[in-house]
Amino acid sequence: MFKIYNNGNPIPMGYSQAVENNVQITNFALFSAAASGVEFCLFDEKKQETRLPMVRTENVWHLAVTGVKTGTEYGFRIHGEHANPNKLMLDPYAKVVNGKPDLTIEESRSWFLMNDHRDNAHIAPRAVIISEDFDWENDTAPNTPWAETIVYELHVKGFSQLNDKIPAELRGTYAGLSHPINLAYLKELGVTAVELLPVNFHINEPHLQARGLQNYWGYNPLAMFAVEPKYAATNNPLAEFKAMVKAFHNAGIEVILDVVFNHSAESEQTYPTFCQRGIDDQTYYWRNDQGRYINWTGCGNMLNLSSDVGRKWVVDCLRYWAEQCHVDGFRFDLASVLGRDTPDFNSSAQLFTDIKNELSLQNIKLIAEPWDIGHYGYQVGNFPNYFAEWNDRFRDDLCRFWLWKSGEIGAFAERFAGSSDLFKKNDRLPHTTLNFITAHDGFVMQDLVSYNQKHNEANGEENRDGRNENYSYNHGVEGSTE
Structure with a gap:
């Protein structure tokens, strides 16, 4: 009662x-x-x-x-x-x-x-209501220095779903990801941190459900504090997730979460409502002068993180994952939204100060995807100096140099030496450029050396979605070969 x-x-x-x-x-x-x-x-x-x-x-x-x-x-x-x-x-x-x-x-x-x-x-x-009890034993964060950090981005299900070297019931799960065979594989590669594509509770968009399709990547969040249950082998996803983090730490590998604070699964104003829109629409979402949603994320809405309640929600969420789940860092999807306070981007936005001042976030890695699709959304090199940033110029210049044989030695040298043209400002150190080659946006590593063009026909988008400029090379045969 x-x-x-x-x-x-x-x-x-x-x-x-x-x-x-x-x-x-x-x-x-x-x-x-x-x-x-x-x-x-x-x-x-x-x-x-x-x-x-x-x-x-x-x-x-x-x-x-x-x-x-x-x-x-x-x-x-x-x-x-x-x-x-x-x-x-x-x-x-x-x-x-x-x-x-x-x-x-x-x-x-x-x-x-x-x-x-x-x-x-x-x-x-x-x-x-859940029990958050968990025996962390003597769990210790690896605290790998940035200069020694090698990040491996992966999808929890996709990484082990087809791995016949681990038990069938664990494939595609948090427990499967942290199975000793997978940990040994990552260690052999030299990986020091796994960056997990979204593991927050998410749903499939209406247009995908209507076609019988799924949002495989998980970038449609509904509950940012909750663990996605479909990646769990047990009926306690939170405990399984914590056990995974502990296993990674025992192997000396950090766990970084890809988090989506730029939009929510509620999409456009006339779409289904589940949470923030029905609770306080005016506070949670950005609107233009005509009262319509500002959609600088391409997902139907843009969260307003300039308000006191919006900022508190983000910081409380980050604190929860850091303190209760022992994660070692966050990669912020479309991170320019974090700094939109007018709603133009402001590198001194109050949310950045709030994050900087949060004690539980002092010693963890913070990574920005420094762009969105809105007004002045491309902000590479303009985030606070405690952020590392995805350096897409490194990706493009290096791929052109190696795969297209561009001969642009100056560009290669600039990127290889730390991209000072972009990051040498505001006392920023060289490690604030996160030098990545591939990611979920565009070709993965095998695609990069297998295809000259993207082929996204299967999802019903008629090959319109995904990045066109992948600077890839198929080495004479389009697609997989022996």
């Missing part, structure tokens, strides 16, 4: 648990400046819903409840002028999520539209 204990506290955001007078208390807090009222919704083992009114302190709604156990699902119903309390909203701080929405046809998508008045709690994604 769920009961109100007291009004609770407006901090921390999300849920937190404590014991008072031998009673376990769970506090819930949610920011919404737009709401006139918020109902906190708990679901018991029989999926029966209990609604409890939350109390407001400034723009944070909060409540302390008893009777909440591990495995309890919860969500929020928002009341207000532009809200729809018939739609259950997901906690932006959710650490586990149950349920991925079915968006395959218009009828199923309509359940998540804000102008639809049917109650969708039975199919909406719900946050889950």
